[in-house]
Amino acid sequence: MSSNEEHSGTGPGQRAVEAGTAIAMIVFGLIVIYGSLQVGIGWGAEGPRSGFFPFYLGVIIVAGSIINLVRVRQEIPAGKIFAEWGQLRQVLLVVIPTTIYVLAIPFTGIYLASFVLMAGFMMWLGRYSAAFALGVSAGVVVIIYLTFERWFLVPLPKGPIENLLGL
Numbered sequence: 001m002s003s004n005e006e007h008s009g010t011g012p013g014q015r016a017v018e019a020g021t022a023i024a025m026i027v028f029g030l031i032v033i034y035g036s037l038q039v040g041i042g043w044g045a046e047g048p049r050s051g052f053f054p055f056y057l058g059v060i061i062v063a064g065s066i067i068n069l070v071r072v073r074q075e076i077p078a079g080k081i082f083a084e085w086g087q088l089r090q091v092l093l094v095v096i097p098t099t100i101y102v103l104a105i106p107f108t109g110i111y112l113a114s115f116v117l118m119a120g121f122m123m124w125l126g127r128y129s130a131a132f133a134l135g136v137s138a139g140v141v142v143i144i145y146l147t148f149e150r151w152f153l154v155p156l157p158k159g160p161i162e163n164l165l166g167l
Helices: 014-039 052-075 085-108 110-124 130-151 160-165
Strands: none
Touching: 014 052, 085 110, 110 130, 110 160
């Protein structure tokens, strides 16, 4: 990528995004460490206590994130953008509906939420006809149900529709 391409648009700076991510991961690692200390990180009669491995993973996360935070200033040129606002908008067009999907699963069940997400994406982003999108989405949901619930005997989260149908 040439320097003209790196600076051609506007958007959040790469330094800020990388530093923010490193700080968020440090906080996450500290939460893991704190939780591990609450349940114990030593050895019991039966072996390592339940916080032993998470504690060391938390330490590795914090250490790696601190290294990343230091390297941000040294290795990323000032003014380099992370992504243009238009590119971030495209990402959000997928992230926001997917987040809503995940939040809806406990209330609607995975089958209805998946059906709506697939059909919505097919019609909205894929520009498929409603009939085609609804048909494919229904088919995929049936295949998922048969595969997990009937073949593998793995129950997936169900909502009111599945309860009405006795599934």
